[in-house]
Amino acid sequence: MSEKTTIYDIAKELNITAATVSRALNNNPKISQSTRKLVLETANRMNYKQNRLALALRSGRSNNVGVIVPRINTNFFASVIRGIEEGLHPEGYQVIICQTHEEENREIENINTLLNAQVDGILMSISNLSEENNHYIERVIQKKIPLIFFDRKKEINNVSSVTIDDYQASYQTTQHLIAQGCDKIAYFSGDRSLEIYEERYRGYEQALLDNNIAINPDYIINIKSNVQEGQEAAEKLLTLATPPNAIFSTSDFAALGAIQKLKEHGIKIPEDFCVFGFGNEPFTKFMELSISTVDQSPLEMGKVAAQVFLDKINNRDKKKSESQVVLMPKLLIRQSSTRIA
Amino acid sequence: MSEKTTIYDIAKELNITAATVSRALNNNPKISQSTRKLVLETANRMNYKQNRLALALRSGRSNNVGVIVPRINTNFFASVIRGIEEGLHPEGYQVIICQTHEEENREIENINTLLNAQVDGILMSISNLSEENNHYIERVIQKKIPLIFFDRKKEINNVSSVTIDDYQASYQTTQHLIAQGCDKIAYFSGDRSLEIYEERYRGYEQALLDNNIAINPDYIINIKSNVQEGQEAAEKLLTLATPPNAIFSTSDFAALGAIQKLKEHGIKIPEDFCVFGFGNEPFTKFMELSISTVDQSPLEMGKVAAQVFLDKINNRDKKKSESQVVLMPKLLIRQSSTRIA
DNA sequence: CAAAAGAATGCAATCGATTACACAAATCTA
DNA sequence: TAGATTTGTGTAATCGATTGCATTCTTTTG
Missing domain, CATH: 3.40.50.2300 (Response regulator)
Incomplete structure (x- = not known):
């Protein structure tokens, strides 16, 4: 039954084109009020849900960011992740988490997996990536995927970071x-x-x-x-x-x-x-x-990292949008x- | 330069078709050894990375699962998530996390977002979803997306659960x-x-x-x-x-x-x-x-939940693949x- | 009233990978 | 050597949504 509704299903139902449906759903001003209303109603009735994969493929933006940490279940990292999630959620991004257990090969593997998954950015707390494997990082930069280190960083050109002093x-x-x-x-x-x-x-x-x-x-x-x-x-x-x-x-x-x-x-x-x-x-x-x-202040660190990512995304064109935020520790x-x- | 390499780029380079490249990369036995070798070498040289979004769109499987929890940064939930990640990672799945802060509307919103994102499954610790909003859950089931409750569950047909006694x-x-x-x-x-x-x-x-x-x-x-x-x-x-x-x-x-x-x-x-x-x-x-x-035993709970998900995925065809795992608490x-x- | 402008929609390509089917070339069989 | 197999590739459709460029139908204008 309502296995999956696409814009084509809606189009067929109304004897119009998928293009029109798409435009109606996206509030394109070229669509007449009557058609828009009809489409919205039908979409609702047929329980339509936009397929974000298709959108992602077309637009080149997945609206996913990857977070790489040594492990999730420590107070510090869990709190940073919470901060990141809360900073990114309002902007429509979802957070994919990866653990490295401080192993270099897992770190590399996770970077690759996230790149394959076409994430829009990577936030990571680096652990043991040796110099000779820096090219995995370089690759991220080359692909123009915003990369942000938090807590544990490495001095690399074009990589932003959020750390404490x-x-x-x-x-x-x-x-x-x-x-x-x-x-x-x-x-x-x-x-x-x-x-x-x-x-x-x-x-x-x-x-x-x-x-x-x-x-x-x-x-x-x-x-x-x-x-x-x-x-x-x-x-x-x-x-x-x-x-x-x-x-x-x-x-x-x-x-x-x-x-x-x-x-x-x-x-x-x-x-x-x-x-x-x-x-x-x-x-x-x-x-x-x-x-x-x-x-x-891990929660703040996560939120700031999220903000740095958003700034980078929004200033893609600008020459240099690299920022090194240093938070003050509290004794x-x-x-x-x-x-x- | 190496902004993004697709199978078409490789195909052009070698004067063959993308289809052949795809087959070579997937070890399809119909491809000759020589071509396969050439493709693999070229793919490597051009730094090709499979675009998982495209694959996901075509295959209908995103290889992502969503995890919904009230909040991430408590020992219990962070540990469950760790368990889930470790259970799913070897199978090639990635984990998307969502927080609800125990708010019903966030719970609904997260379910919808995950469905839009075409996740292959949802693991959640339900909090305050009232009876009248059960249809959001039903929708997941209708779409045949495996749904697994952990720790906090609700008695719903066709939903598996992992809890303690x-x-x-x-x-x-x-x-x-x-x-x-x-x-x-x-x-x-x-x-x-x-x-x-x-x-x-x-x-x-x-x-x-x-x-x-x-x-x-x-x-x-x-x-x-x-x-x-x-x-x-x-x-x-x-x-x-x-x-x-x-x-x-x-x-x-x-x-x-x-x-x-x-x-x-x-x-x-x-x-x-x-x-x-x-x-x-x-x-x-x-x-x-x-x-x-x-x-x-949150770590185990997470691992078991991951396993239950994998079982469901692999037994999609079977009539009933519902399981209620109850772990024994330890005093x-x-x-x-x-x-x- | 003809021509220009405007409004609403359709057509078709695109994102990147997979795959059923078709087809050509090479090899085998009798 | 004709015909049957086998082997290796190419063609084109598909997944679902978006969008530049027509195209059609109104409406306006001089």
Whole structure:
């Protein structure tokens, strides 16, 4: 029965052409009022729905954008995606999501799939695409598909980005810990081949330098973002001849793990030891000992990324419509690092 | 330059027809080895990428599925979506996400948009679609687009669903609380016009009945899933002449709020008062006083939903390919409700 | 009233890929 | 070697919507 109605079905029903139907539905002024009314009524009666695939093929615009993230189910990425969806929905775009699990080949595969699907833009948080595979990115640019990096970016010509100022976040956090009287600050780093982690490290380093505190390589530990690695790293720190009296973890989960270990060892937080996380995961606020952390305003990041995309689409012709938006991080100073109020 | 290569470009380059190119690319056995090789090489050299829109239009299959959820950035939904993506990705499907914010008109709008976009299936967690608007659902079924409800469902013919056994979850939780010695168990309910909340209520009720405990209407409070409403509800309970000695909250967030209030009042958990949540939000595990909760295995739910969709697609012809999968909830009994180990 | 202008609609190509059918050339069979 | 097969390609329609360019029918104008 009403399996699928096309403009041809409507045309046949009314003994007119599909062209006329199309024009009537699109409010083309060349169509007479009477015909338009008839078409609209019939379309409604026959339950017509425009086939967006056909439209997309003809117009070259799919009204889809692709979003590539390492994984969906973390508070940060889920919130960014929400922001993107809410920024793009009113403009009639739909969001296709892809996960990479931080694997380079998945990253490449996803880019290709999205290009095949003729998306109108790609928003991605890049993870491990090596230099030698930059041409996959170049291809996107060549096809004039707007490409926007968020959070994790790469310096590439013609690619816009929306990030937070990781250097500042890290610098200010370290300053804060020093101001709280901590002079031996350990640092949990993520993979420093990623710009965000390199920036954060720089901020940490510079703050120490500016306060005449020597960098202690023993205090710098590479971790993955999970509770267990935080526990292990803390354990290792406590075995040092001179253990630190603060930890700045670039992961909230690792910060939590560290706190658990410290407590096990009977260390009082924040009196004996301060801990600062990164990411504002919901749990940091809920803990009995609330965890200080850096808020990256993911929702806003998503909305801004959506806006940057829309600007690019609307200014396709303009020579250079590249923009690098840097959002300001917010330090949420909570109990785990508050000695002096 | 390499703006866009089509099979026609390849055909022209080789002085053959687009048909031949298409066949060569699709490994059609009728094509000679030499031609096939030539086409593949040329396609590669010219950086050809199949236009999936064209393919979709011709074949009637877009290889996209739509996922409709109230919002993306909650642990539960984000995890389900992850599961769906991971179940569908290997089969070449892409996932389009839509948010409803629990608004009926958004729900309708999203269904329509997805139908226009010619998705091959719709997976949704329904919220507030009233009976009178069931025809929007019917339309999906009429178009023979597989429709799968997950978590929140509605009894509709021909619609598959993947849910957890909310009744059992609730019944067992209540039994557990009673076994811990709680005889005055308050209940935080969600909107009972949703099947899941109605089921959970039934489980609570039945467990009390089975243990000869009278239902006290004062103990039953409707809340939204957030910390503040949990605090307020707990506050209200404590002003009762006979306050309860346990709370079963169908929201982890409200459970947390309640715990905070109880502590403020100097009530000891679990000694004086047990609390049980629902949803296994990450923070419930991380708290110093870990919160007992029900795990809904969202990742698995997503994967199963994906599988159900794939089965439906592959058995289109079969009369009835409707399936109602019910996953078993897992009670995570943690500190907030453990008096007796 | 003839010619020009205007209004409303039809015709046909297009977007890119697939595929039933037709056809030519090469190979085989008796 | 005529006729039957097989093999490899080409032709053209199709999916559904849009749109430049006719074309037809009115209406206006001088």
